[in-house]
Amino acid sequence: MDGRKAGDPFAVHISPLSSEIDIAEIMDFATKLNYEDNRINGNVVDFTIPASYIQSPTKLENLIKNACNRGIFELQLNVLNYKQLVDAKLHPEKYPNLIVRVWGFSAYFNDLPNEYKDNLIERAKLYEWS
Numbered sequence: 001m002d003g004r005k006a007g008d009p010f011a012v013h014i015s016p017l018s019s020e021i022d023i024a025e026i027m028d029f030a031t032k033l034n035y036e037d038n039r040i041n042g043n044v045v046d047f048t049i050p051a052s053y054i055q056s057p058t059k060l061e062n063l064i065k066n067a068c069n070r071g072i073f074e075l076q077l078n079v080l081n082y083k084q085l086v087d088a089k090l091h092p093e094k095y096p097n098l099i100v101r102v103w104g105f106s107a108y109f110n111d112l113p114n115e116y117k118d119n120l121i122e123r124a125k126l127y128e129w130s
Helices: 023-031 051-055 057-069 082-090 114-126
Strands: 044-050 074-080 099-102 105-108
Touching (some): 023 044, 023 057, 044 057, 044 114, 051 057, 074 082, 074 114, 082 114, 099 114
Parallel strands (some): 044 074
Antiparallel strands (some): 099 105
């Protein structure tokens, strides 16, 4: 048992599944992994960053610099706003150019299946803060 409910997806790459696991904790874990002979897509550290980071560019810059300085192999970030994603799902015509990072590729939000949209919305909601 890993705490997930039946049907819940596994974590995406190396990423938190709970708002109780913060970015620093995942970064600490990822820096302890030996990537020497294992440079594959599964080594990606993947975060949904709350849109509040946009109001604090230094915080985002420090996060990225810290990841690079500590040897993170690959860092993928989505800076998402929960309310905007919900609105984009309800009113796709308002967001024709909204691009999101989805498990190793980028895609237009409107082109994704609803289950992917819902997963991104839930991840954004989980990490939303003011």
